[in-house]
Amino acid sequence: MSLRIFFEMARDKHQLFVVAGIGITPFIAMIHEAIAHQEQFELHYCVDNIDDYPFKRELSAYAANIHLYISAQRLDLAQLLNTHQRGSHVYSCGSPAFVQLVRDNASHWSSKNVHFENFSPVEHVDDSAFSTIITHSGAKVEINVTAKQSVLDAIRKQGLTLDSACETGTCGRCKVKYSGDVDHRDTILSARERKTYMTPCVSRCKSGVLNIQLD
Ligand code: FES
Structure with missing residues (x-):
């Protein structure tokens, strides 16, 4: 990294x-x-x-x-x-x-x-809510990520633990495996890494349902 x-x-x-x-x-x-x-x-x-x-x-x-x-x-x-x-x-x-x-x-x-x-994080005004399916310990849970919430916040609200550090998309600590149409907003992952990983502290779903693997 x-x-x-x-x-x-x-x-x-x-x-x-x-x-x-x-x-x-x-x-x-x-x-x-x-x-x-x-x-x-x-x-x-x-x-x-x-x-x-x-x-x-x-x-x-x-x-x-x-x-x-x-x-x-x-x-x-x-x-x-x-x-x-x-x-x-x-x-x-x-x-x-x-x-x-x-x-x-x-x-x-x-x-x-x-x-x-x-330090001034990029503001996004066009955020909208979307659904995310979290797979964790073999179980799946569907959560709603509101327009004002990060995916990381929504995951934690479910009582699930996910390590993080910067929470601005600059360190890569929170990266998780995903499938779906992601708007990558980090500044740390390479184009290759982005095919497999996303940073839920800043990145969001562009369309459809986002699937995240926490294990
Ligand atoms: S916590 Fe640093 S990229 Fe998400």
């Missing part, structure tokens, strides 16, 4: 990553890149739930480099960006408001050392 990197990384002895929520997605690959170049990194990561946040499992290997905050209010950006070594590069991703806060607090940094991306 490969993850899309949104940032061009500058080579630096020490990389500073400042992230909120699902803005973490590109940083998984960037952490690997920093390690591959033998660069130090520290990740300041604001999450909604300290016990269950995106990429918790992947990040557990780097616990010594990670600072977790329950909500962005707990992260003292002024202090972080004042005390951090000058000349370093800071990378930030999250909601537009969060990224703006990071930029405001890094206003005394050289602009070429401040890298940011707003």
Whole structure:
């Protein structure tokens, strides 16, 4: 599996990553890149739930480099960006408001050392409801996915468990086998993978009934 990197990384002895929520997605690959170049990194990561946040499992290997905050209010950006070594590069991703806060607090940094991306999932206005047949442990259950629901949400509403991480179609964690006419909205699966798999966190049924195999 490969993850899309949104940032061009500058080579630096020490990389500073400042992230909120699902803005973490590109940083998984960037952490690997920093390690591959033998660069130090520290990740300041604001999450909604300290016990269950995106990429918790992947990040557990780097616990010594990670600072977790329950909500962005707990992260003292002024202090972080004042005390951090000058000349370093800071990378930030999250909601537009969060990224703006990071930029405001890094206003005394050289602009070429401040890298940011707003996380803004693509909005679809043309979603409609459809039926999905889930096959799970040999049983079949038909569920209705409403216009305002993802397939993943509808599956979970049935009490079924399905692993996920980004829930924006960028990590591939939730991929499931399917048959049917799918509108693939992820940015991770290859054309070949899409023949067999779909990402229920974002992808939907275009027409007819969607069949999903959970086992
Ligand atoms: S949870 Fe990441 S692609 Fe669905």
